Amino acid sequence: MSRREALHVKAKETLQSTLYFLAPIILFLLGWEFVSRMKIMNPALISRPSEIFSILFELFGSESRSFLGHSIILDISQSLYRLVYAFSVAAVCGVGLGMLMGRNKHIYRFFDPLITVAMPIPGIAWAPIFMLWLGFGDPTIITVGALAAFFPIVYSTASGVRSVEEKLVWSARSMGANDKTVFFNVLLPWSAAHIFTGFKLGLARGWRTIIAVEMIAATLLGLGYMIFAARDYLRPSIVYGGIMILAVIFFLIERIVRLIEKRTIEKWGMVGS
Amino acid sequence: MKNVPSRSGEWSVLRRMKEIRGKVVRLFYFLLPLLFIAILWELIVYFRIVSPSRTPSPLQICLKLYQLTTPKPILLNNLFESLLRLVLGYMLGALLGILVGILTGISKPFYRAFSPILSLLISVPTLAWVPLLLVTLGTGDETIVFTIFLGGFFPVVYNTMNGIRGIEKQLVWASRIMGADKTTVFFDVFLPGALVSIITGLRLAIGYSWRALVGAEMLAAGISWGVGHMIYAARAFSDVEAMFAGLVIIAVGGILMDRLIMDPIERRTVEKWGMVKER
Numbered sequence: 001m002s003r004r005e006a007l008h009v010k011a012k013e014t015l016q017s018t019l020y021f022l023a024p025i026i027l028f029l030l031g032w033e034f035v036s037r038m039k040i041m042n043p044a045l046i047s048r049p050s051e052i053f054s055i056l057f058e059l060f061g062s063e064s065r066s067f068l069g070h071s072i073i074l075d076i077s078q079s080l081y082r083l084v085y086a087f088s089v090a091a092v093c094g095v096g097l098g099m100l101m102g103r104n105k106h107i108y109r110f111f112d113p114l115i116t117v118a119m120p121i122p123g124i125a126w127a128p129i130f131m132l133w134l135g136f137g138d139p140t141i142i143t144v145g146a147l148a149a150f151f152p153i154v155y156s157t158a159s160g161v162r163s164v165e166e167k168l169v170w171s172a173r174s175m176g177a178n179d180k181t182v183f184f185n186v187l188l189p190w191s192a193a194h195i196f197t198g199f200k201l202g203l204a205r206g207w208r209t210i211i212a213v214e215m216i217a218a219t220l221l222g223l224g225y226m227i228f229a230a231r232d233y234l235r236p237s238i239v240y241g242g243i244m245i246l247a248v249i250f251f252l253i254e255r256i257v258r259l260i261e262k263r264t265i266e267k268w269g270m271v272g273s
Numbered sequence: 274m275k276n277v278p279s280r281s282g283e284w285s286v287l288r289r290m291k292e293i294r295g296k297v298v299r300l301f302y303f304l305l306p307l308l309f310i311a312i313l314w315e316l317i318v319y320f321r322i323v324s325p326s327r328t329p330s331p332l333q334i335c336l337k338l339y340q341l342t343t344p345k346p347i348l349l350n351n352l353f354e355s356l357l358r359l360v361l362g363y364m365l366g367a368l369l370g371i372l373v374g375i376l377t378g379i380s381k382p383f384y385r386a387f388s389p390i391l392s393l394l395i396s397v398p399t400l401a402w403v404p405l406l407l408v409t410l411g412t413g414d415e416t417i418v419f420t421i422f423l424g425g426f427f428p429v430v431y432n433t434m435n436g437i438r439g440i441e442k443q444l445v446w447a448s449r450i451m452g453a454d455k456t457t458v459f460f461d462v463f464l465p466g467a468l469v470s471i472i473t474g475l476r477l478a479i480g481y482s483w484r485a486l487v488g489a490e491m492l493a494a495g496i497s498w499g500v501g502h503m504i505y506a507a508r509a510f511s512d513v514e515a516m517f518a519g520l521v522i523i524a525v526g527g528i529l530m531d532r533l534i535m536d537p538i539e540r541r542t543v544e545k546w547g548m549v550k551e552r
Contacts (some may be wrong), residue, residue, distance in 0.1 A: 021389045028390055030407075046409070113303045114310065120527030121520060122484035124400065124491060125501070128508040129516050132327060210396035212488050216399065224401065228492075231404035239405045243397055250396035 047237040056241040078221040082210050086145030088140050090202055092155030095195060102161020121150030123209030140217045141210055149206030151199040160194025161187055196265050200257055207250060210220060316390060329514045334521065337514035352522060354498035358414060362421025363482045367475055370426045374433025379463065395431060399424040399481065400488040412495030424485030425478035436470025437463055472542060476535045483527050
């Protein structure tokens with residue numbers, strides 16, 4: 001098969017799988033439209049897809065006539081900015097502490113109970129306390145988001161480093177490797193798959209928490225805030241639209257993360273057990 | 274002690290004592306860092322490095338926990354109300370989740386039709402549904418229970434589906450050739466094959482449901498009881514002690530549910546049936 005043909009086949013496959021993916025969703029939306037047009041349920045509560053999409057279209061334009069008074073793109077970018085900020089902080093702290101816990105038994109023994117106790121607390125439960133300390137807006141949202149993302153990352157990193165066989169470290173040492181070499185050439189690559197899993201979990205938890213905290217602590221911008229405010233204005237179509245945007249955004253984030261995983265961890269052969 | 278089956282009684286008593294001692298030592302090591310942090314925190318508040326009205330000390334929180342239980346068991350009432358909602362929502366989510374998961378796992382048309390919709394819906398944070406439910410179902414219990422249901426439903430569906438789809442086709446073919454009918458294949462091949470995955474899903478789901486419960490109780494205005502509501506209501510009076518007391522209850526509740534209910538279930542079923550867990 002020539003290269004061109006191979007490309008052709010691949011394009012066809014991609015098209016087919018996209019179609020298979022979209023067809024049920026489109027059918028679902030059509031069915032929804034049909035049911036809501038039959039007025040079985042109160043149309044003020046259950047809006048129809050055509051209405052939702054036209055409102056979404058309007059929201060994406062700048063200076064929209066909706067209650068928001070600004071383009072929804074600002075809300076999306078603000079939420080993403082909070083996610084990136086919170087995740088970066090959580091990743092740095094989580095990997096740092098996780099590495100220490102993985103290498104030192106005493107540090108592990110000290111922090112393990114604390115993490116076990118704090119990890120199951122839902123992020124949003126911290127929100128009222130941090131609102132009292134830091135006030136409304138970004139400080140609270142980002143801190144609580146980072147806190148929620150931190151625990152899965154530190155947990156996965158610690159268990160990843162602990163899973164590295166001690167023999168590997170010994171042999172590297174006996175061949176004359178110093179601390180830096182051991183860290184970068186033994187510990188990091190051997191626990192990379194675990195750390196990546198922690199990143200995925202942390203990203204998902206951070207995102208969920210940020211959207212939730214935005215509902216109670218944001219003052220102007222953010223997707224969570226927008227959805228919750230739309231409820232106050234009794235605009236269910238905007239709530240539906242917001243949920244759709246949330247679904248699509250996180251779906252895309254997951255796809256991108258998966259792509260990164262394929263290009264790095266899997267390509268380098270670091271797939272975890 | 275007499276009922277313990279043993280080869281030689283004396284040794285078994287010794288071994289049991291050793292086991293118990295090991296457990297106590299482990300518990301001690303678990304509690305030590307928590308105690309250390311609590312004392313440190315207490316000292317920080319004591320020396321007024323932070324203000325006790327904004328950051329209560331552990332002793333203040335304990336006192337608050339005590340005040341909330343006597344003379345009127347406010348805390349227990351809150352917890353009871355929350356647990357009732359949790360059980361209802363979680364049960365619904367688990368049952369429907371297993372059902373839908375099995376259907377989408379076994380039938381290919383179902384899989385084709387549902388998995389794209391499922392993968393989009395899974396990406397929606399559970400609490401993002403709350404504003405919608407507040408409009409459609411009102412601000413009361415229905416909204417909270419439905420949120421808990423949504424929180425538990427998706428992990429169960431996803432894990433059940435993957436568990437069934439992960440079963441090797443050869444196993445199904447082999448049992449078919451040996452004359453098994455559809456019911457037998459279902460109960461003897463599909464269900465045991467997917468059990469590990471289903472139980473993992475159920476365990477994940479209880480965590481999700483618990484988190485959804487707390488969030489939904491904060492956002493729903495039409496209720497007057499519940500742990501989440503207690504924390505959120507405390508905000509109006511700047512009652513930080515009650516907020517922390519709520520956090521303690523949520524943390525302890527989450528751990529106890531996982532350790533006392535889900536962990537034994539997982540061990541009894543999965544390990545007893547000889548299915549080794551990958552981890």
